[in-house]
Amino acid sequence: MSEGSVYLTKEDVRRKAEEAKNIRFGDYPSGISYLSGKGGIGHLLEEKHFGYRANSRPEPDFKEAGVELKVTPYRVGPNATYTSKERLVLNIIDYMKEAKATFETSSFWTKNKRLMILFYEHRDQVPIADWFISFTLLYEFPEVDLIIIRDDWRRIIETIRAGKAHELTESATLYLGACTKAAKATNTRPQPYSPIPAKPRAYCLKQPFMTYLLRNRVLKIEDEEKIVKNAGELQESTFESYMYSRIAPYIGWTQERLIAEFLTAEAGSRPVGSIQLPKNINEILIARIFGLKGRVSKTAEFMKAGIIPKTIQLEPDGQHVRESMSFPVFHFIDLVDEEWESSGLKEMFDTTRFFFIVFRKQEVGTPTLEGAFFWNMPASDLGQVREVWKKTKSIAINGVEFSEVGGRQRNNLPKASENRVSHVRPHGRDGDDTDTLPDGSTITKQCFWLNNTYIAALIAEWKDTKE
């Protein structure tokens, strides 16, 4: 085989990639034999379409053209919603070597600065032999993305340099992640500044970023509001410190003052206090601080990084939090078939960064803005969530026990009092909003919550680091 050398320019690669469109995978010579097992479709395209042998060399697949080939699945959901099915896994991180690199000499940048991405639709009810490439994208990171990716890379490398490669997590960064690579927990590799063995990890473009590429760069169907209007604004700071600097002028302001500043024009001449405030007033105010018409969660940056904004209200003492934090409803039928390692809950906390917006209630008058911070769940706390998840699964399998107390249903799902971090509680419209248990009976819809006491502890920690 020619090791890719017939493709001398990126245009050669792009042209050949175009030819892959609409060819059924099963129609390639001996194509079927590639289609079982992970990475099979990628290998099929490399060998049977582009005509070179799969490899894991440090240079890009098409060395002369400086292009790395990637093949990746997406799903089409209800209302023609296109979503990347997975993160895009790039090269494995050699902790020993990478710790000595600069961004420009890093294995990530050496191999992946230019990507030829082939997208195929993952269709559940259709044999893989009938799937095919539908879109192609020759992707070179634009400066607005690169400025965040450089910072993501720096965070990953600083974690390794601090002797904490074993604490790496995909949720600590925004677009470029360090995702786990091994199937078994026993598979580890050495790190340079600590004797503790670390899980093997690879660089990846996180799943929300891939969804963004699909929707905005390939299909060109979305154009979200941006928080950062031009990349130059991030020249002197990271995205996160930029966010703080935008909020800083309003810290200490009351809700009332913020409403007067940002919402009076919208509300007309109605005086503040005469109308019922929306439940998401704090999120609306933060959005206006950033000059947004829509929601913070719908901005380009939050969509691309999959950051989830959450507002928190502190009690007037500045220490307690009354309410626990809810997450989307889970379905018991799905839960009992999941394993923790591949569960939706673990995946979310493993990959998601949160943006906590903190207000503090006042003894008199409206709450004040205390500040905001980014957070991701540390591995040790995720271990606690695992215990709650396992107990929930076990109860679901063995049968939820119900009793009735004063017209209110009681159950034996994990309570806030049983675990430091998390519990399970109802989350529906009302008592008639139900889910089905494995035995066919019904239960009010439930979700995992983070305990109010855990949230309060996170806030205390944040306040400590501020000072």
Place this chain on the structure above:
DNA sequence: GCATGATCATGC
């Protein structure tokens, strides 16, 4: 109509 974020309400 429903999912989701957020908050209310009751019993102990």
Place this chain on the structure above:
DNA sequence: GCATGATCATGC
């Protein structure tokens, strides 16, 4: 007053 069950409000 806290823990847990129940429900509201927004926005898609």
